[in-house]
Amino acid sequence: MPAGSQPAFPMRRSLFRKNLVTALLLAPAALWLVVFLVLPFVAIAIFSVGERAPEGGYQAALTFAQYANLPARATAFWNTMVLAPVGALACLLVAYPVAYYLALRAPDRWRLILLALIVIPFWTSLLMRTYAWMYILGGRGIPALLAYVGIEDLRLINTPGAVLLGIVYGYLPLMILPIYVSLERLDRRLLEASADLGATPVSTFLGVTLRLSLPGVMTGFSLVMILLLGEYLIPTLLGGGKVFFIGNALVDLFLQSRNWPFGSAIAITLVLVSVVVLIVANRISTRLSGARRVDLI
Amino acid sequence: MTAVPDIEFRAVTKRYGAVTAVSGIDLAIPPSAFVALLGPSGCGKTTCLRMIGGFEQPSEGQVLIRGRDMAGTPPYRRPVNMVFQQYALFPHLDVEENISYGLRQARPRLSSREISQRAGEALSMVQLAGYGRRKIHELSGGQQQRVALARALVNKPAVLLLDEPLAALDKKLRTDMQIELQNLQREIGITFVLVTHDQEEALSMSDFVCVMNGGRVVQLGQPSEIYDEPADLFVADFVGKTNLLSGTVAGLSGDLVDVALADGTVIAARKRVPLSRGEAVSVSLRPESLSLSAPGGGSLKGIVRNRIFLGSTAEYAIEVQGIGSLLAKADHVIGQGNLFQPGEPVAIGFAAGAPLAFPHANNNGTNQREDQNAEILS
Ligand SMILES: Nc1ncnc2c1ncn2[C@@H]1O[C@H](COP(=O)(O)OP(=O)(O)OP(=O)(O)O)[C@@H](O)[C@H]1O
Ligand SMILES: [Mg+2]
Numbered sequence: 001m002p003a004g005s006q007p008a009f010p011m012r013r014s015l016f017r018k019n020l021v022t023a024l025l026l027a028p029a030a031l032w033l034v035v036f037l038v039l040p041f042v043a044i045a046i047f048s049v050g051e052r053a054p055e056g057g058y059q060a061a062l063t064f065a066q067y068a069n070l071p072a073r074a075t076a077f078w079n080t081m082v083l084a085p086v087g088a089l090a091c092l093l094v095a096y097p098v099a100y101y102l103a104l105r106a107p108d109r110w111r112l113i114l115l116a117l118i119v120i121p122f123w124t125s126l127l128m129r130t131y132a133w134m135y136i137l138g139g140r141g142i143p144a145l146l147a148y149v150g151i152e153d154l155r156l157i158n159t160p161g162a163v164l165l166g167i168v169y170g171y172l173p174l175m176i177l178p179i180y181v182s183l184e185r186l187d188r189r190l191l192e193a194s195a196d197l198g199a200t201p202v203s204t205f206l207g208v209t210l211r212l213s214l215p216g217v218m219t220g221f222s223l224v225m226i227l228l229l230g231e232y233l234i235p236t237l238l239g240g241g242k243v244f245f246i247g248n249a250l251v252d253l254f255l256q257s258r259n260w261p262f263g264s265a266i267a268i269t270l271v272l273v274s275v276v277v278l279i280v281a282n283r284i285s286t287r288l289s290g291a292r293r294v295d296l297i
Numbered sequence: 298m299t300a301v302p303d304i305e306f307r308a309v310t311k312r313y314g315a316v317t318a319v320s321g322i323d324l325a326i327p328p329s330a331f332v333a334l335l336g337p338s339g340c341g342k343t344t345c346l347r348m349i350g351g352f353e354q355p356s357e358g359q360v361l362i363r364g365r366d367m368a369g370t371p372p373y374r375r376p377v378n379m380v381f382q383q384y385a386l387f388p389h390l391d392v393e394e395n396i397s398y399g400l401r402q403a404r405p406r407l408s409s410r411e412i413s414q415r416a417g418e419a420l421s422m423v424q425l426a427g428y429g430r431r432k433i434h435e436l437s438g439g440q441q442q443r444v445a446l447a448r449a450l451v452n453k454p455a456v457l458l459l460d461e462p463l464a465a466l467d468k469k470l471r472t473d474m475q476i477e478l479q480n481l482q483r484e485i486g487i488t489f490v491l492v493t494h495d496q497e498e499a500l501s502m503s504d505f506v507c508v509m510n511g512g513r514v515v516q517l518g519q520p521s522e523i524y525d526e527p528a529d530l531f532v533a534d535f536v537g538k539t540n541l542l543s544g545t546v547a548g549l550s551g552d553l554v555d556v557a558l559a560d561g562t563v564i565a566a567r568k569r570v571p572l573s574r575g576e577a578v579s580v581s582l583r584p585e586s587l588s589l590s591a592p593g594g595g596s597l598k599g600i601v602r603n604r605i606f607l608g609s610t611a612e613y614a615i616e617v618q619g620i621g622s623l624l625a626k627a628d629h630v631i632g633q634g635n636l637f638q639p640g641e642p643v644a645i646g647f648a649a650g651a652p653l654a655f656p657h658a659n660n661n662g663t664n665q666r667e668d669q670n671a672e673i674l675s
Contacts (some may be wrong), residue, residue, distance in 0.1 A: 189385040192352055195372040196379045197399035197452065207398075211389055288389070 003218035026085040041271070047264035056258025066265035073266060076249040079235075081273075083160070083245070084228035087167035088175075088221050094168055095220065096177035101211075102176075102181035113140040115180070120175050124172050130237045133169065137238065160241030171227065175220040182216025183209070226274045239254050246270055301364040303456050303488040304349055309358035311344050318344040320512040321358070326490065326505070328457075331482045332500035334492045336509035342492040345509075346458050349490065350379045363455055373402070378449035379458040386433045392444050393429035396420060399452040408505045419451035421482070430530050439470045446478075450485065456484075459491045463498065475502050481651065496536045500524065508532050524599070528569060531656040534580040540587075540623050542580040543657065546572050554654050556580055560619030564596055566652035579657035584626035586651035589613065589637060595644030599623065601637045611636055615643060 048066055053059040070077070102114055112170040121129060146154055151205050156162055186209065194204040233246030239245075246266060253263035300327035310321040319341040324452075325331050334342045347353040348360050351372035360367045362376060378399070384639055386395050397416040400407055420426050423443035433441065442462060449457055462478075464472045469514055482489045493499050499506045500520040508516045508523060508531075516528040527533035534541060544564075548555035553565045554572050558580070566580050592598065599617035606629070613625045625645065629636075 103425055187385065189381050189383065190387060192350075193379075193381055193385040193387070194398070195352075196350060196377075197448065198373045198402035199398075200402075203402060203548070208387065 015085075021064060026036055044264045044267050047260050048268045050261045052259045052261055056260075058152055058260045066261045067269075069262060070265065072211050072270060073246070073249050076246045077184055077269075078231055079244055080231075080246045083163060083167070084225050084231075085236075087164055087171070087228050088225040090164055090168050090226050091171050091175045092217065094220055095172055096217070098172075099176045099183055099216075103180050103186070104188075104209075108157065118176055122173055126233060130166055130234055133162075134164055134237050137165075138241075155216075157238060160239070162238040163235050166238040167228060168262070170234060171224045174227070175224050178219040178223070179216040182213040182219075186212050199249075211288070214288045218281045218285035229270055229274055229277075267285035300328050302326055302361075303363055304490065305359075305361040305364075305441045306345070307359040307361070309345075309348065309355045309360060311348060312356045313340070313344055317512055319355075320349075321613075322512075322514050324507065324517065326488060329486050329499045330503045330504040330548065331479065331489045331502060332491065332507060333503035334490060334507050334509060335496055335499040336494065336534070338494055340509045341512045341661060342494070342509055343460055346379070346460050346490065346492050349375075349377060349456070350458055354623045361460060374453040376459055378454040379460065380442075380445045380449050380462045382460045382462070384445040386444055386448070388433055388442060390433070391419070391429065392433070392436070392516075393417075395433065395444055396448045396451055398448065416449055417592045419447040422450070423447045438465055440553060442466065442474060444483070446560075448500065450481070454487065456488045456490060456563075459489060461492055463493075463496070471498075472564045478502065478662055498658050506536075508536065510535070514618060526569070527581070527653070530579055530581070530648060530657060533653065533655065538584055538624060540582045540584065542579055542582060542620060542623075542652075544573050544654075545576065545652070546578055554578070556652070556654055558620055560597075560617070562597060564652055565649065566654035567650055570656060572654060577657055578654045579655045581655065582623070582651060584612065584624040584645050585610075587623065587625040587627075588648075589615075589625055589627055589643045590646065592642045592644050595646040597623075597645040599643055599645055601639050601641045601643055604636065604639055606636065613637060613643075615645065617645070 047058050049063070049064065051059045051060050051061040051063060085120060098118070102146075104117075106114055116153055134157065141155070141156075143154045143156055146152075190208050190212070191204055194208045195201075201206060230247050232251060235245040235248055250263050250266060251264065252269075253259045303323070304326040306322045306324040309322045309324075310317065311549070313425050322345070334345060344353060348355055349395045351367065351370060351374075354368070354393060366556075367375060382587070387398065390398065393413075393416050396419050397412050400412045400415060402418075403671060415477055416429070417426070420429055423446055425440060425447065428440065428444075433444070436444065442465075447461070457480075475498060478489070478491075491503065500523070503520060505517060506520050506523045508528075509513055510531050516523055516532050518526075523532060523536050523627055527536060530541070533539055542556075542558055544556040544558040546554050547557040549572070550566060554568050555561050555563050556566050556578055564580070566578075572578060588595075596616050597620070599615040601613055602622065603614040604667075605612045609629055611627050611629050613627070615623045615625055617623055623645065656672055
């Protein structure tokens, strides 16, 4: 190739232009993230090492007293840490068969309709739908019906079971969709190949179908689990005062007792837990799906 | 062929809704043979293979494997294995795990020592020793092909089914794999059923060719038989190149018929089915059965329109007045080669017994392969 400065210049220029386009394309999202995610996060991080002002709110300081005080909300943490994974798991157990049916068994012309039916409830606010459950489970709902047939004094509302039900109901689509996508993408010939090699339907399901849909399962699971870590509405409406979540603790601390620094410390801890959940989930699905990288969410 | 056939179809029909993919096939595939299912796209080859594998159930009739009716037997209980068209290797397993997949399904369970030993043997059989720990996506297309082959053969099936296994490979690799497949089949001695729409591949690789068309089997025979004695016009046309000349039966004399061609020339042709005087026929004349000489002798006269010199042979497109363009193929002997030039008049002769007459309704008076031949030489 003949030496010369000629080729280098246009190349650098086009590279620059490419970078500029990339930057412009990314700018709106980046701006959004900085204003609505990074800045609030920094503020919360600063709050969390401060002190509560005498009349409530924040007062500058540098202390880890708020973090040391975390055990005061141990129950909320405990409830959240138990119900979030249990809720996500319950969601998964209900969602997998549905996603499996939709992706592999449903007749073609029904598939879109069924998918729509799963997504449509999302168009109504979760608040409304959870209120509906409040009535269904409340004294004048199912217990009243059961009283007719002689089953008296059944308490459904304000129990952990009611919260679990609300969680499964509210988050089901978020679990179904990623699993559906991973099953839909599954090459059907792999299932035939497995059968051809002598695998019974059960071993084909365990060895191929389930295995190859695990990235979708992990995505759904971590998505639901992280949202559940910050859940506030369902425990409030269906759990009464009894099933107290971190989300409820945060509302209480920020809005009622106005202890912003303590609330911030709890929030930061919650974020860290979420990040750990994400990293672990990502690790697992990367390993499960072979060497290839998997992007969660 | 007195032994029990490895695969037998008895009046098998397969319908998909209104589409009849396979209609009334009777077929016995002899044991320990390399058999090619050959036919144009959509003729039902894959459907036949999938009925043997158990992925489709015949709408009517029976499929037997080694004499046993397979109705109601699911794929995982059939003594056959399949090499899928796009290989269908498990992406989450490495090469060795893919190959040992079938062995792990065996009941009673095989010891892990036996599994890894047999997987190792299968790997060396397809010349992939040392590749066991590779991921599937780290293999080339040809290597994936071999893994698919090993994964099927390691189970010691009674019959190996291959659905266009070489279609995705480039020409050089395909030729190598054709030879390798043939060698493997001879070594192992089980029946291979290979689906292909490439007639050259079918002729070169197999002991028997089963030609299919429109959901039916038109001919089952050895490659030379298929080529030399095609059962009907479709086979003559589909397998190998040929010239098809339209004419009418002018006279009958024993095994032969005299056919009057469009230009009035009468040639003697062999027949495969009874023909009657006056019947419209197509006469198949293979390009290599035509001999060219200087004007004077021969049965037909024409003018060379085009020539392709291929080294050992030369192909000519020859314009024959009233008949159309004929394709001729002549051997080329070094030193003796006086190639005919385009524009030169030639006489065309052929050996007695080379022309084959088939009943044909669509008599338009010219070489029906004209377009195709012109295409080949343009
Ligand atoms: N699942 C199906 N549903 C409906 N029709 C089908 C189905 N499978 C095959 N067919 C039809 O049956 C006929 C035979 O198909 P088949 O796949 O056996 O052809 P083929 O000989 O393998 O063709 P190709 O060489 O293109 O693979 C075709 O007309 C095809 O459209
Ligand atoms: Mg096919």
